[in-house]
Amino acid sequence: MTQSLIWLHGDALRRNHPVFEKAPTECDAVYIWDNAYLQQTLYSLKRLIFLYETLCELEVEIVKSDMDYYLQTHPAQTIYMPSSPDPLLKKIAQRLAQEKNLVLVAEEAFVNIELSYQCRRFFHYWSKAEKTAFKHNADLYV
Amino acid sequence: MTTTLPSSFDSREALIQHVKDLAPWAIGEASHILGGREKAEEQLQNIDPVSYVRSRNYGNGAVTRLSPYIRCGILSLNEVRNHALTKCSQSAQITKFIQELAWRDFWQRIYKQHPEWIWSDIEAYKTGFTTNDYANELPGDIENGTTGIACLDYFISELISTGYLHNHARMYLASYIVHFRRIKWQMGARWFLSHLLDSDPASNNLSWQWVASTFSNKPYIFNLENVDKYFGQLTDTSSSSNELLDASYEELTARLFPNKRGFK
Numbered sequence: 001m002t003q004s005l006i007w008l009h010g011d012a013l014r015r016n017h018p019v020f021e022k023a024p025t026e027c028d029a030v031y032i033w034d035n036a037y038l039q040q041t042l043y044s045l046k047r048l049i050f051l052y053e054t055l056c057e058l059e060v061e062i063v064k065s066d067m068d069y070y071l072q073t074h075p076a077q078t079i080y081m082p083s084s085p086d087p088l089l090k091k092i093a094q095r096l097a098q099e100k101n102l103v104l105v106a107e108e109a110f111v112n113i114e115l116s117y118q119c120r121r122f123f124h125y126w127s128k129a130e131k132t133a134f135k136h137n138a139d140l141y142v
Numbered sequence: 143m144t145t146t147l148p149s150s151f152d153s154r155e156a157l158i159q160h161v162k163d164l165a166p167w168a169i170g171e172a173s174h175i176l177g178g179r180e181k182a183e184e185q186l187q188n189i190d191p192v193s194y195v196r197s198r199n200y201g202n203g204a205v206t207r208l209s210p211y212i213r214c215g216i217l218s219l220n221e222v223r224n225h226a227l228t229k230c231s232q233s234a235q236i237t238k239f240i241q242e243l244a245w246r247d248f249w250q251r252i253y254k255q256h257p258e259w260i261w262s263d264i265e266a267y268k269t270g271f272t273t274n275d276y277a278n279e280l281p282g283d284i285e286n287g288t289t290g291i292a293c294l295d296y297f298i299s300e301l302i303s304t305g306y307l308h309n310h311a312r313m314y315l316a317s318y319i320v321h322f323r324r325i326k327w328q329m330g331a332r333w334f335l336s337h338l339l340d341s342d343p344a345s346n347n348l349s350w351q352w353v354a355s356t357f358s359n360k361p362y363i364f365n366l367e368n369v370d371k372y373f374g375q376l377t378d379t380s381s382s383s384n385e386l387l388d389a390s391y392e393e394l395t396a397r398l399f400p401n402k403r404g405f406k
Contacts, residue, residue: 011342012215014179033147035165044336045168046175046305049161053177054216056149056157064164065144082215085253085344110219110247118255125248126241133240134233136224 005030005076006060009089010041012082012107013054019105023080029060034067037088067092072099080105112138173305175210175339182211191226191239198238201308201373209340210306212246219243246345253344259357260343261328268355269321270401276326280333284319292383293369294318296376305339310372312338316353317362321398322386327354363394 006019006029013031020029038048055062063070071079071092078101081093096102112132119125132138147164151157158172189206197203211217223243230236253260263273283289287298297311307315312334319330327350334350335341351357366387370379381388389397 010214014216014218017215017218033164035167038165039167042332042336043168044170044305045162045165046170046173046337047339048165048168049158049172050175050177050210050305050339051214052157052161052164053154054179054214056151057178057180059149062147062149063144064147070144085250085257087257107215108218108220110223110243115251115254117251119248119251122245122248125251126244129244129247133223133244134227136227137220138223 003076004078004080005071005074006080007032007071008058008060009082009084009086010051011084011086011089013051013058015058017082017105018108019080019082022103022105027080030070031055031058031060031062032067032070033062033064035064037067040088068095071096077101078103083107109138109140112140169336170302173303173339175207175304175306177210177214177216179211179216182208182216185211186217186222186225189222189226189229191229191236195236195238198242199310199372201310201376203308205308207306213340213342219247249344249348252348259351260347263354263356264351265356267361268359269361270399271324273326276320276324278326278329280319280325280329281323284323285333289318291318291386292378292380293366293373293387294384296378301334301337305337307338308373312349313353313362314364314369316350317364320350320354321361321363327351327356361399363391363398365389365391365394 004024004027006023006027008029008031012019043051079096080103083104083106084090093102093104110133111129113128117128132140148160151160162168185206185208189208190204193204194206198205208217208222212219212222223240226236226239227233233240267273284298287295287302289295289298294315297307297315300311301307301315316327316330319325320327331347331350334346335343338346348357353362355361364387366379366381366384366389369384369387373379378384395402
């Protein structure tokens with residue numbers, strides 16, 4: 001029985017996302033085509049086509065389902081999910097975390113600034129960001 | 143109920159029909175812009191960040207068109223930055239390019255920290271008007287690109303058919319909707335979210351708020367002279383076809399923000 005699953009979503013559609021490194025090698029990856037969710041994103045047809053084309057090339061399983069239902073009833077006990085600020089995905093993730101072991105995996109950092117840093121205007125952020133913004137891998141990864 | 147969906151098609155037309163069947167509620171048609179990592183990598187190889195710095199404000203400038211791929215995480219900001227660094231002799235040559243990537247990182251951080259800001263006015267409008275002075279609907283002439291202002295109708299047509307717009311054109315449209323037509327920025331933001339392949343609630347909505355002045359110190363406005371300078375080779379910027387925009391900034395400020403005094 002599959003113990004783990006990678007749950008991909010529209011913010012993280014590439015094979016070299018850190019979620020694939022974090023999850024076990026044999027772990028399946030799935031994208032859940034959830035019409036109710038997609039309607040809430042307001043996407044027009046061209047955006048959905050762009051998304052689907054990307055999924056085809058990604059070589060992951062694409063299923064049409066309700067995200068909550070699919071993830072809750074999937075036999076995997078550990079779900080690996082790329083982090084997302086999307087409130088709709090976060091709500092699903094919160095519900096999922098009550099039932100299963102949910103592992104959130106962050107995107108590669110662009111700059112080396114602590115996530116808790118509160119910024120309101122861009123040039124305040126930039127005064128901190130520019131120290132590592134010009135560095136390969138932001139001087140963070142080998 | 144769960145159904146496994148196909149991931150291989152005989153043609154792009156077959157894939158498009160499949161998506162139409164899957165999402166009959168979705169409006170519009172396909173764009174010529176292709177999804178997928180392969181196309182993203184091809185475009186990444188072709189970027190010219192040094193030329194970008196010089197020409198990015200022009201409609202025919204060396205913009206990368208990577209944004210739809212970055213939006214979906216098909217490329218990471220880190221990957222794009224790392225590649226850009228290999229295309230210059232000194233990193234200072236591509237400061238503006240790196241800053242544009244940083245803008246996306248900045249918007250995403252705000253989205254994570256303040257998701258409640260995405261659809262609400264972060265600050266009051268600095269236009270002499272209150273939120274209630276702005277309309278709650280996007281009129282059909284804007285949605286259909288029949289405003290009668292030639293350059294704006296051209297940009298709207300591009301938006302609807304391709305799902306991509308030059309950043310400058312986005313700002314013109316946003317400014318026209320919020321300040322010339324006095325419509326709530328949220329109405330325009332929803333419209334852009336629907337059509338722009340690269341649009342996400344953070345960069346899209348917060349940029350609309352920047353134009354509107356609910357997340358900046360003053361409203362962004364533009365005039366025909368500016369459109370002509372940057373897009374004159376791409377669209378009709380004649381005065382007769384764009385009368386509403388043909389004014390100085392002083393005239394426009396007085397016309398658009400009559401309640402404000404000492405406004406520049």
